[in-house]
Amino acid sequence: xxxxxxxxxxxxxxxxxxxxxxxxxxxxxxxxxxxxxxxxxxxxxxxxxxxxxxxxxxxxxxxxxxxxxxxxxxxxxxxxxxxxxxxxxxxxxxxxxxxxxxxxxxxxxxxxxxxxxxxxxxxxxxxxxxxxxxxxxxxxxxxxxxxxxxxxxxxxxxxx
Amino acid sequence: xxxxxxxxxxxxxxxxxxxxxxxxxxxxxxxxxxxxxxxxxxxxxxxxxxxxxxxxxxxxxxxxxxxxxxxxxxxxxxxxxxxxxxxxxxxxxxxxxxxxxxxxxxxxxxxxxxxxxxxxxxxxxxxxxxxxxxxxxxxxxxxxxxxxxxxxxxxxxxxxxxxxxxxxxxxxxxxxxxxxxxxxxxxxxxxxxxxxxxxxxxxxxxxxxxxxxxxxxxxxxxxxxxxxxxxxxxxxxxxxxxxxxxxxxxxxxxxxxxxxxxxxxxxxxxxxxxxxxxxxxxxx
Ligand SMILES: Cc1cc2nc3c(=O)[nH]c(=O)nc-3n(C[C@H](O)[C@H](O)[C@H](O)COP(=O)(O)OP(=O)(O)OC[C@H]3O[C@@H](n4cnc5c(N)ncnc54)[C@H](O)[C@@H]3O)c2cc1C
Ligand code: FES
Ligand code: FES
Numbered sequence: 001x002x003x004x005x006x007x008x009x010x011x012x013x014x015x016x017x018x019x020x021x022x023x024x025x026x027x028x029x030x031x032x033x034x035x036x037x038x039x040x041x042x043x044x045x046x047x048x049x050x051x052x053x054x055x056x057x058x059x060x061x062x063x064x065x066x067x068x069x070x071x072x073x074x075x076x077x078x079x080x081x082x083x084x085x086x087x088x089x090x091x092x093x094x095x096x097x098x099x100x101x102x103x104x105x106x107x108x109x110x111x112x113x114x115x116x117x118x119x120x121x122x123x124x125x126x127x128x129x130x131x132x133x134x135x136x137x138x139x140x141x142x143x144x145x146x147x148x149x150x151x152x153x154x155x156x157x158x159x160x
Numbered sequence: 161x162x163x164x165x166x167x168x169x170x171x172x173x174x175x176x177x178x179x180x181x182x183x184x185x186x187x188x189x190x191x192x193x194x195x196x197x198x199x200x201x202x203x204x205x206x207x208x209x210x211x212x213x214x215x216x217x218x219x220x221x222x223x224x225x226x227x228x229x230x231x232x233x234x235x236x237x238x239x240x241x242x243x244x245x246x247x248x249x250x251x252x253x254x255x256x257x258x259x260x261x262x263x264x265x266x267x268x269x270x271x272x273x274x275x276x277x278x279x280x281x282x283x284x285x286x287x288x289x290x291x292x293x294x295x296x297x298x299x300x301x302x303x304x305x306x307x308x309x310x311x312x313x314x315x316x317x318x319x320x321x322x323x324x325x326x327x328x329x330x331x332x333x334x335x336x337x338x339x340x341x342x343x344x345x346x347x348x349x350x351x352x353x354x355x356x357x358x359x360x361x362x363x364x365x366x367x368x369x370x371x372x373x374x375x376x377x378x379x380x381x382x383x384x385x386x387x388x389x390x391x392x393x394x395x396x397x398x399x400x401x402x403x404x405x406x407x408x409x410x411x412x413x414x415x416x417x418x419x420x421x422x423x424x425x426x427x428x429x430x431x432x433x434x435x436x437x438x439x440x441x442x443x444x
Contacts, residue, residue: 007168024168024211025201046161047199048267049351060240060269066198067270070168071215114265136264136351 009073014038014082022069029053029064031072032079040080040109044138051137054110055079061114080109083116091154092116099150103141111137115151124155163201170213174300174327177217181325182302184210190327192236193270195263196279220274220329223247229335232298235274235328240265242273252293252333254342254358258285263351274328277313280320280380283352283421287314288375289344291383292358295333301326316379339363343441345434346376354421355430359403359438367393368442372403372435377416377427384410387435396443400436407435 006021013036020035032038032055042052046065053065056078083090089097092115102108111134118125118133125133130151139147168191171177181188188210191197200206214220220236223245231247242248243260262268262276262285276286277297287310295310302325310331313321322328336342339362346356356375361368370388375381387406391399411428418424 005167023165025163025165027162027202030162046202048195048264051264051266054266061266062270063266066194066202068168068194068198071194071213117265133265136266 007070007073009070011072011074012076014077014079020069024068024070026069027065028055028062028067028069028072028077031069032064032077038079038081042106042109044106049136049138050107051110051114052107054113054137056113056117059117059120061117078113078116080113083112090116092119095150095154096147099146099153101142101146101150107137107139107141111139111147115154119151119154125151126155127152130155161202161204163198164204164207166201166207166209166211168211168213170216172216172218174217174219177212177214177327178300178302178325180210180212181327184212186324188212190214190278192272192275193238194275195267195271196275196281214327226332231333233273233331233333235277235330236272237274238270238272239263239268239276243268251336252342254344255286255289255293255333258289258344258346261285261346273331277310277331278320278322278328280314280316280318281352282317282379283348283354283376285344285346285353285356285375288356288373288381289342289358290331290333291375291381292360292371292373293333293336293342295331297331298329299323299326300329305329307332311381311383314380319379337362341442343438345438345441347430347434348376348421350421352376352421355427355434357407357431357434357438359435359442361399361439361442365393367395368399369393370399370403370439372407372438374407374411374414374431374435376421377411377431378414382414384435386410391439400439400443403439404432404436408432 010019032041044050044052048063048066054061055064092112189208191211191213221234239259239262249256290310296307342360344358346353348354353376355377358373360371370391372384373381390406391402411431416424
């Protein structure tokens with residue numbers, strides 16, 4: 001008997017049905033990057049501090065570096081690759097570009113997804129709320145000012 | 161880094177979960193949000209051959225009102241859910257605020273209150289306030305359920321009164337005394353708190369009766385009874401002064417060590433500052 005049987009997972013990945021056989025110990029980030037080729041999800045600290053590995057599970061941000069792939073079974077996962085629609089950047093992505101809210105870009109997928117999840121429930125957050133929400137997304141390059149400006153630009157926009 | 165190999169069990173009833181834990185003994189660990197457990201498994205400072213996922217066991221999530229008007233908080237409720245929960249916000253606003261400030265959004269989304277308490281990492285927030293609120297923990301084991309005061313649950317760093325094979329079911333916070341105000345204040349320059357102070361004040365005569373607990377600086381939350389006694393019955397401003405002054409004296413006799421969160425002296429200083437701020441917040 002196999003002592004550590006694989007687990008079949010079925011999830012919705014960037015809007016489409018996906019499935020995989022995973023080892024119980026496999027981490028979501030590795031399955032996303034190595035099996036599905038979604039390398040926009042980055043690993044840095046590996047201990048849930050930096051946010052480079054942020055993906056949205058059922059709309060909420062999680063650290064894919066410290067999430068079992070098995071736990072994605074039955075859930076919806078959104079990575080940075082799933083954000084643009086028909087070749088059009090998402091408004092959050094566009095705001096980051098317009099405000100120059102990145103330099104090396106390593107933190108950007110996680111930042112953008114975290115902002116996406118915040119604005120989905122709170123379209124017009126205060127700057128204090130934005131800073132609090134992004135506390136766990138670390139950027140080594142930008143000094144954060146342009147990131148906050150990009151988000152506040154979105155936050156001030158009228159609802160369509 | 162990958163954890164060492166383990167088998168993942170996903171029971172769908174409480175009986176099944178308890179059976180698995182009883183069967184595998186110390187080779188098994190309950191698994192909730194994994195924000196502590198997975199980090200330790202990845203770093204390979206812990207290893208279990210069997211991981212028992214509690215997330216599919218029904219009835220462990222959410223907040224409900226008990227017959228006596230208190231709240232029962234399911235052990236698998238996440239920090240994020242509790243920060244947003246209508247009952248918690250209305251009845252225990254100090255707890256809702258604490259919950260919204262734990263760690264970062266990703267840890268709050270995955271991490272559960274039960275996992276936090278059972279791991280008993282001293283640099284944590286919830287236990288300190290739950291002690292001040294007189295919370296009780298309901299545990300289930302092979303021989304049935306038992307209830308234990310929060311104040312007796314954490315024994316020291318990473319050590320609790322939970323027996324092997326027991327699961328934490330819920331955290332019961334009794335109905336609040338009339339006019340009670342509570343606040344929790346913490347500070348740290350890392351992700352986790354270097355020190356945290358919880359204060360609850362109930363009107364008494366022309367002043368207040370106080371309950372004051374300190375967390376994170378020692379292995380387990382500590383009650384500052386001398387500080388409570390010194391401030392009892394004083395008017396607002398006098399009470400706050402007494403609390404700051406006496407908390408500084410009390411902190412001097414706490415067992416505090418230098419660590420990455422700061423020197424022992426620094427953390428003792430934080431205790432008196434945070435005690436003042438929490439007391440002020442109660443009276444605001
Ligand atoms: C970067 C970072 C920052 C953090 N910052 C803070 C902070 O500021 N304040 C703070 O308080 N905490 C902080 N934490 C800790 C975090 O709150 C806890 O990690 C979280 O709540 C643990 O819950 P979990 O569900 O993830 O537990 P798990 O990792 O799933 O489990 C933890 C332990 O509890 C056991 N367990 C879990 N549930 C049960 C149950 N129902 N019955 C019996 N045993 C159980 C497990 O076997 C394991 O030993 C931080 C963690 C990280 C990684
Ligand atoms: S790599 Fe996951 S949080 Fe840093
Ligand atoms: S742009 Fe380089 S880390 Fe943020």
